[in-house]
Amino acid sequence: MVHITFPDGNIKAFESPPTGHDIACSISEGFARNCVALQKNGDLLDLNARVEEDAAVRLVTTRDPEALHILRHSAAHVMAQAILHLYKDAHLTIGPAVDDGFYYDIDMEPISEEEFPKIEAEIKKAVKAKEPFKRAAVSKAEALEFYKNEPYKLEMIRDLPDGTISFYRHGDFTDLCRGPHVPHTGFIKAVKLMKVSGAYWRGDQSNAQLQRIYGTAFFDKKDLVAYLQFLEEARKRNHRKIGTALDLFSFHDEAPGMPFFHANGMVIWNELLEYWREEHRTAGYVETKTPITLNRSLWERSGHWENYRENMYTSVIDDTDVAIKPMNCPGGMLVYTSRHHSYRDLPIRQAEVGLVHRHELSGVLNGLFRVRAFHQDDAHIFMTPEQIQSEILSLLSLEDRMYSTFGLGYHLELSTRPDKSIGTDEQWKMATDGLRSALDAYGRDYKINEGDGAFYGPKIDLHIKDALGRTWQCGTIQLDMSLPERFDLYYVDKDNEKHRPIMLHRTVFGSIERFLGILIEHFAGKFPLWMAPVQVILLPINDDLVAYTDEIGRTLQGAGLRCEVDSRAESLNKKIREAQLRYIPLILTIGNKEKASGTLSVRTLDGTVKQGISHDVFMNTVTAAIRERRLDLGLFQE
Numbered sequence: 001m002v003h004i005t006f007p008d009g010n011i012k013a014f015e016s017p018p019t020g021h022d023i024a025c026s027i028s029e030g031f032a033r034n035c036v037a038l039q040k041n042g043d044l045l046d047l048n049a050r051v052e053e054d055a056a057v058r059l060v061t062t063r064d065p066e067a068l069h070i071l072r073h074s075a076a077h078v079m080a081q082a083i084l085h086l087y088k089d090a091h092l093t094i095g096p097a098v099d100d101g102f103y104y105d106i107d108m109e110p111i112s113e114e115e116f117p118k119i120e121a122e123i124k125k126a127v128k129a130k131e132p133f134k135r136a137a138v139s140k141a142e143a144l145e146f147y148k149n150e151p152y153k154l155e156m157i158r159d160l161p162d163g164t165i166s167f168y169r170h171g172d173f174t175d176l177c178r179g180p181h182v183p184h185t186g187f188i189k190a191v192k193l194m195k196v197s198g199a200y201w202r203g204d205q206s207n208a209q210l211q212r213i214y215g216t217a218f219f220d221k222k223d224l225v226a227y228l229q230f231l232e233e234a235r236k237r238n239h240r241k242i243g244t245a246l247d248l249f250s251f252h253d254e255a256p257g258m259p260f261f262h263a264n265g266m267v268i269w270n271e272l273l274e275y276w277r278e279e280h281r282t283a284g285y286v287e288t289k290t291p292i293t294l295n296r297s298l299w300e301r302s303g304h305w306e307n308y309r310e311n312m313y314t315s316v317i318d319d320t321d322v323a324i325k326p327m328n329c330p331g332g333m334l335v336y337t338s339r340h341h342s343y344r345d346l347p348i349r350q351a352e353v354g355l356v357h358r359h360e361l362s363g364v365l366n367g368l369f370r371v372r373a374f375h376q377d378d379a380h381i382f383m384t385p386e387q388i389q390s391e392i393l394s395l396l397s398l399e400d401r402m403y404s405t406f407g408l409g410y411h412l413e414l415s416t417r418p419d420k421s422i423g424t425d426e427q428w429k430m431a432t433d434g435l436r437s438a439l440d441a442y443g444r445d446y447k448i449n450e451g452d453g454a455f456y457g458p459k460i461d462l463h464i465k466d467a468l469g470r471t472w473q474c475g476t477i478q479l480d481m482s483l484p485e486r487f488d489l490y491y492v493d494k495d496n497e498k499h500r501p502i503m504l505h506r507t508v509f510g511s512i513e514r515f516l517g518i519l520i521e522h523f524a525g526k527f528p529l530w531m532a533p534v535q536v537i538l539l540p541i542n543d544d545l546v547a548y549t550d551e552i553g554r555t556l557q558g559a560g561l562r563c564e565v566d567s568r569a570e571s572l573n574k575k576i577r578e579a580q581l582r583y584i585p586l587i588l589t590i591g592n593k594e595k596a597s598g599t600l601s602v603r604t605l606d607g608t609v610k611q612g613i614s615h616d617v618f619m620n621t622v623t624a625a626i627r628e629r630r631l632d633l634g635l636f637q638e
């Protein structure tokens, strides 16, 4: 008898060792049809793998998160098969599943996307045939013999430890593979090749250049359609495109990876930071500013010279090695040590929105998302052990409040002690329990990433979710047991003895540049009123109304609004259209009727037009929306 324990704790006995498929069928035939793999004691296996002895088993269905990964890797096999059918000189290397799909690196003549339909048609033949994926265990010698004409596979097999190697076969195609795979090719209901790019074998430029062909696959055609729509929406929201269209920022070869912010971009930047300062003042922070170039001795003390030097910009000044800071922390430690602290001073919440530089490879630079120079909203909180929980709790509510101002949801992840770490068991327990108990008291769900903390302490990461449902890690709360030691930080406690403070680093936005990029895409360039570079534009409908319109414009400017008057001799429709393309939230058209009645006609970007609005109502509504940093425009919107 074999006893199978299900995730809900139920146990079922089988007369003889069952396969995953047998187990699924014992539940129902319908359920079995949607099963793609088997998880046995934590390991993912093919659905037709046999469970030889008692085990904890979970059946992976098409709805489970791992299922898509398995499907896409299976699709990579089918694509490779199609390519071998169509391109006789192609040699396969590796073909993994990745976040949004899969790719296969293939040594072949460069191909273009125009050839994709032909390859997709060949893939569909295999899908239609519902070829089962069959696993075969072979010896290393057999594997070497099988691949004797395939140089890349040979190299991979030689690198494998001695012992059996698994092959996967479907139809006339065989691949060296660990598995698992979906039961048969028919599961690949929707597949699409996405792009092709060059890649080097093993990522090494001195090796052969390969064709990396990307594709994606889904269990359902509807999911592919939704994914393609998502990509189209993301393309429209691309922050580099919007950044150029709205004249927010630019990049130049004279400083690769270092953004140049234009006048419009600086308005948003300053609003963002003003908001940040307001929230931090309220939360009891002080702000500091430290130099961006610091001596080697400091970086040796902080450990950066030894561990992070290849990412730092260095120079020699007056015969001394210096480095441009890649983070604000060491400077922040010097501020703390510049005077004595008593327990009465704690907690000290010391923030710095500092400009940092990190040398990223040019290939990974990506608009504002991945840059070489950026501002980090780091802060260091120095506290006693008793203060950990309350400090983390107030930090979590600060982050929550700030993200909700932008309409961003988020989730929390706690990362615990990694294998390589400094500090004692006792220190780690105190630090991790502190974070955990704060999270529990906070009351929101959080995910635990065991062993994923920094070497110097556990951390909480906040992953925000944008309007397209994409997640971005921005906020982080990291306890640090290293820097207080390295910088010999202390405070004098009630007992008149020196004690090490507990120190944490934290960010809300993370990189301001990256956060701005996320906001541009989240809002699709249509910033809320308080952030908009131009908040109101006034359009007189004829020349006689220009003087009157200018007068209103001056009043609005006097009230602190960013306001423009467009008195060009262009048609009203053209001016409205242009204002809409600049995403100006409020468009006021001034005609004779408005002048005679002393009212305003207000048009918003959603196309709503409200007429007969009194100047007072307009001003009160607009100033309240700005003061409260609202996402909506109240009564001006449907």
Ligand SMILES: [Zn+2]
Residues within 6 Å of the ligand: 073, 074, 077, 168, 175, 176, 177, 178, 179, 181
């Ligand atoms: Zn495979």
Ligand SMILES: [Zn+2]
Residues within 6 Å of the ligand: 327, 328, 329, 378, 379, 380, 505, 506
């Ligand atoms: Zn820091």
